[in-house]
Every structure is written in C-alpha cells, then in structure tokens.
Amino acid sequence: MKLKSEINCIIKEAFQKAGIEIQTVMVTEATKPEFGDFQFNGIMALAKTLKQNPRELAQKLLPHIDLTGAIAKAEVAGPGFINVWLHPSWVARKCEEALQDKRLGVAKHENPIKVVVDYSGPNMAKQMHVGHLRSTIIGDTVANLLVYLGDEVIRQNHIGDWGTQFGMLIAYLEEQGSSGSGSLKDLEQFYKEAKVRFDTDISFANKAREYVVKIQSGDQHCLNLWQKFIDISLGHCEDVYGKLCIKLTREDVKAESFYNEDLPNVIEDLIAQGLLKESDGAQCVFLEGEEIPVIVQKGDGGYLYATTDLAALRYRANVLGAKRICYVVDARQSEHFRQVFTVAKESGFVSKEVRLEHVAFGTMMDKSGRPFKTRDGGTVKLVDLLDEAVIRAKESIKDKENLEPEELENLAKIIGIGAVKYADLSINRESNYVFDWDKMLSFEGNTSLYMQYAYARIQSIFRRFGKEIKRRIVIGDEIEHRLGVMLLRFEDMLYRAAEDTAPHHITGYLYELAALFTRFYEQNPILKEEVCEETQMSRLALAQLTGRTIKEGLDILGIEVVDKI
C-alpha cells in the first residue's frame, strides 16, 4: 500500500478542482498525533510563489478535498499547514487487504532493474575480521531489500585473492604438504608462521617470490596450490556467512583475479580514449579540477585496484547488464570511488544512465570511542566476535534452566547474531558506530531483542487462542488507529530505504511499530472474557498483521524471529 501516494493523489485532485496549479504534492507523517495522521506543508511555499496569503490559499483548497475515500477530515492549521485525518474504516479495510496478501500489500517495482550489490569482499590472505562486518551486514540487507522490492539483484563478492603475499602463503602451504590443510584451520596463525619463515629463511623468501612470478605467468602447479589455498580460505568465510545468516554463495564470488585478463585492455582502451597520461613513470588519468590523478598502472607495469575496479565496473554494466551498482565499502574510500566512477563514465566504460553508488559506512568503534581492537591492539576475528555474541546472549536469557540444551543454543544464536546485526543496521550507516555489547543485547530501546520480544508475545496470543481468526478489522480507538496507519506505512518505508540504501529506516520503522503495538497490547485486552467477539477478532487481526510485518522487516535485515522467548 503506497499510502502517501494515495493521499498525495487526493490532494493533487483537490488542487485541480480548485484551479490551482502545483507541481508535486508530498505529504509527510504528522509531527504530532494532535495534527492528524499526515500533514501537507507545501501550501506555504506555493503561497510564496503565487504571492498569496497561505492560510487563504489553504482555505480555498480545503472544500475540494475528497472526504469519501481515505481522508476523513482535513484542517488548516498554523501558518498554512493542512492536517489530514484518515478514515478509521478505510484504514481498517486496507489493513484487512494487507492481511490477505502474502506480501502484506507491498507491490514490486513496476520497472524492475538489474542491480549489482558489491559487498563483504574479504581478503583471502587473512581471516575475516571486524573490518568486514559492516560491509557484509549492510550489503546483505541492501540486497535482500532490493530483491524484496522486485529488482533483479546480482550479489558480488569481490574477494581479494591476488597479490604478492600469496606467493609466501603458497610457498608455505607447499612446504607443509598434506598437513598444510590442517594448519590452515587458523589462517591468522598460518600467515604468521609463513611470515616468520619468509623473514628468517632467505631460500624460502626467494621461493616465495618465485611463486608470485609463477602464478602470474600461469604456471599450472602453482595455480593449483593457489586455488587450493583460496578454497580453504573461502571456506572460512562461508563459516562466518553461515553464522551470520548472510546469503552470499560461491556463485556470487567474482574475485579480483577474475579481471586479470582484462586489465591490459582497460589500459589500452583508456589510451584509445585519450585519457591516459604518463606521470613519474605511472599511467594516470587526470580528472578535471582534481590534483591527484587516478593511477591505473604503476611504473613497474603492475596494475592497481583502480584498474581492477574499472574492469569490474564495465563487466557489471556491460556483461551483467546492471543499471544500478552499489558498492558497500568503508567511507574512507569515498574519494577513490568518486574518481573511479568518474573515469568509468568519461571513458564510456559505463553508460551515463547507470547509477553508480558508493554505499559508504563509518568505522566501528569501541565504547571508549577508539577503533575496535583486541586488548593487545590486534584485529578482532569475526568468528570470535560472533561466538562471543552467542555466549553473551545465552547468559542473558532469563529462564535458561527451563530450556532444553538445543533449544537454548538455538535461541542464543538467534538473539546474539540478531543483536550484532541489528545494532549495526539501526544507525545511520555513514557515521561511525559504537559497538556496545550491553546496549545491543538489551531488551530496551531500539534493539533486535525488543522486536523479537514483541513478536514472541504476539505468537503467544495465537498459541492461546488456537483457532483461525476472521480477518475483520474495526478500528476502535486512537491507539488502534495509529497502529493501523503505521502498518500501512510499511511499503512507503521500504521504498524509501531502498532509494536511500538506508537500512536504518527499516529498523526505525520496526521499532516505532513494535513500541506502538506494545502500548496497544497493554491497553487493549484481546483474549479476556469481557472482550466481545467482534473486538477480539479485530484486535487479533491487528496483532497478526503486526507480527507478520515485524517478521518480514526483520527477514529483510537477515534477522530471525522465535515464537517463544
């Protein structure tokens, strides 16, 4: 249900009937309950251009607003606001319709497009660490959201599988022989050991360097070893994805090395476009008004990640056919992307209509405001962090003694992982975010637990009720009215979140919804004896729609729900 469009249309019609010209009508949610459900602020701006008194203009419009459909009442207020109240019966009917629909009345894009979402992108030489957490979580949500809204989403995991450090790692893997796979269980340890060998043994170091050259020249034996190494390392990532309920699979992997063959062509094509200039021995693209060029080939002939990104961009636009490409990458790389996007457009590698977006996010901080590290200053492995989340969640569960071990384990996983993901998604992605265990595992405030708890309470009602419900809704009071309107806003909110690639709109909405429901739940008894059947059915229907909306919303965020907490 595109609620705002519905109201916009009614008001736009009123303008036509009143003979007043207006470009676009955009209502917003009322800032306070006293001001109704929605408000239209555009009169003031219009009055300015028409040089008319805003209140008089609003008064002229008012009689033309159709009060037979969605809108029950419209009033002029303040300097020229138009406050709008919706018909309770209309809200009720639309909620009933949403309840009948598998998708809760959320339409798919009329013109779906192909969208590439590039996220996670771990480095194969290292274990996944907290630096990959935000990209992985946010990217997966963005992809889920766009899928839900009907776009054809192509997830891309641009793993780092190329570079000089692989020579060292492969040399060490070969030295270890068959036992190598075993010691690779801990990639961090493996890397350290290899590094020690590299630093202390000259013949090993030379061998490592030879391997780099051999891999690059396509030596089959070395490539096999390299492939083996990547497979194992990627397996580690998949363990993390599994724990985190991330939907990335092997099919989504398009490693850096995938673009190797195309890199010389990128250079040639840039030359053909006349964009390339040599500077200090490096091949560069100088952009207008920018001091620092984009270097695409080093003085020694090697390529850089700008080169790979250009190759990837044109592959995605031209081979995959993407019309929108989202890079879910750390905000620190925003200049890099701005430049690479410009080069991609200027060179014609990517046509002008393709929307290129850097979905930037801030750094993860600890409670004291410093970048998130282990006590001794090392990087925190993602596996360890997630395991800790589950342990902490388990400890926080109230009736853990009364649960079966498997039940407890499952519940702890859902709560712990949900908490980590929700905490990340619930703040504006561009700002740095403070990682705080106590806050994220709290039942209070805008947390996944609060939502999961609200959901569980709803399920508890239906367990007790135990029968099929009639999907007939009668809005009985203020709180039910607000709950109904909130439920109908689901679609608008999702579309806005997709447009802004802003998951925190979803969490903010879910929190408001759950909070409203909890108030409704406190005030309006459902299964009590004194409640008449009509009211009971109506309240059950509202509860059911709320439950399904919370579940659907959390599902897009990649967070699970449970029937009992």
Add this chain to the structure above:
RNA sequence: GCGUUCGUAGCUCAGCUGGAUAGAGCACUCGCCUUCUAAGCGAGCGGUCUCAGGUUCGAAUCCUGACGGACGUACCA
C-alpha cells in the same frame, strides 16, 4: 596545507522536499502485575541543535566564516 565528512539532552542516536512547542532509548525520580510474556507500560527530569553571521514569513536542516573531531591526500587494497 588542501579535500571529504561530522558536531543535536550526561551517554548512544533519530529528525525525510527548509515548517508548528527539536524527538527516542539509556541513566536518574515516581507510578502500574490475583487478568493475553512486567525482559513490559505510563509519568517526570534533562536542549542557547558547537559558535558567529547571512538567505526568509519560517533554519538543527540552505550559504559563508570560525572552532573542535574523524578520515583521505599519486604508484597498498
């Protein structure tokens, strides 16, 4: 130095095209369980929206400058 970005309650954060008395949660103080999950709900307390100008009917939001922080600043990714 230059560039990007941020600065909202004691803390963590919302605040959509410029709109009404700037909102939540935590913390603190009170009140509400013989009744659907009280891991909940209600009420109170708390703000010169960093500062100074400007644009206008109206600015947390737009512009300029200052101060403070984060990040980036050519052959790493």
